[in-house]
Amino acid sequence: xxxxxxxxxxxxxxxxxxxxxxxxxxxxxxxxxxxxxxxxxxxxxxxxxxxxxxxxxxxxxxxxxxxxxxxxxxxxxxxxxxxxxxxxxxxxxxxxxxxxxxxxxxxxxxxxxxxxxxxxxxxxxxxxxxxxxxxxxxxxxxxxxxxxxxxxxxxxxx
Numbered sequence: 001x002x003x004x005x006x007x008x009x010x011x012x013x014x015x016x017x018x019x020x021x022x023x024x025x026x027x028x029x030x031x032x033x034x035x036x037x038x039x040x041x042x043x044x045x046x047x048x049x050x051x052x053x054x055x056x057x058x059x060x061x062x063x064x065x066x067x068x069x070x071x072x073x074x075x076x077x078x079x080x081x082x083x084x085x086x087x088x089x090x091x092x093x094x095x096x097x098x099x100x101x102x103x104x105x106x107x108x109x110x111x112x113x114x115x116x117x118x119x120x121x122x123x124x125x126x127x128x129x130x131x132x133x134x135x136x137x138x139x140x141x142x143x144x145x146x147x148x149x150x151x152x153x154x155x156x157x158x
Contacts, residue, residue, distance in 0.1 A: 002028065007042060010035050014066060046101075047087045054108040055084040057115060057140075058098070058124050079124065099127045112136045116143045 005026070009018035015032035023029050058081045065074040079098050080090040083105060091098040110133070113125045117139050129135050139147075 006030055006035050006038055010039050049083045049086040049105045052106050052108045053083045053111060055112045057082050057113060058121050060121060095124055099124060102128050110134055110136055114138045114140045116140055
């Protein structure tokens with residue numbers, strides 16, 4: 001149970017904060033470095049879609065890595081894929097793993113892929129499926145309306 005609590009706290013906060021929270025809740029001290037080693041050696045079960053995937057989306061973001069006090073923050077990229085209404089997967093600096101995992105899922109003959117228009121996202125989506133005809137790539141509504149002016153459109157048109 002202690003291991004489960006350590007994993008849960010480490011997932012929701014920093015290893016350092018997990019260390020102090022475990023001690024406060026259980027009276028047992030598990031150092032932040034032990035918390036980190038526990039997470040590193042844990043075998044997280046692989047998840048898979050149970051039904052055919054007909055819609056998926058990929059997006060990216062940044063995570064802040066903690067640095068010593070006074071040093072500038074470090075930011076690193078991650079990507080996540082949502083197999084709509086089924087499962088999600090997140091990959092830290094592992095784009096090929098994201099593509100491989102997604103292609104291992106039960107994909108429909110044509111998969112609809114809404115995206116935000118970012119070149120890096122379309123590049124990943126372009127590697128999903130068996131060929132270009134197996135994807136329907138769509139710019140999501142928010143980003144479409146945000147960029148409509150670039151093609152000479154008007155936001156006031158119906």
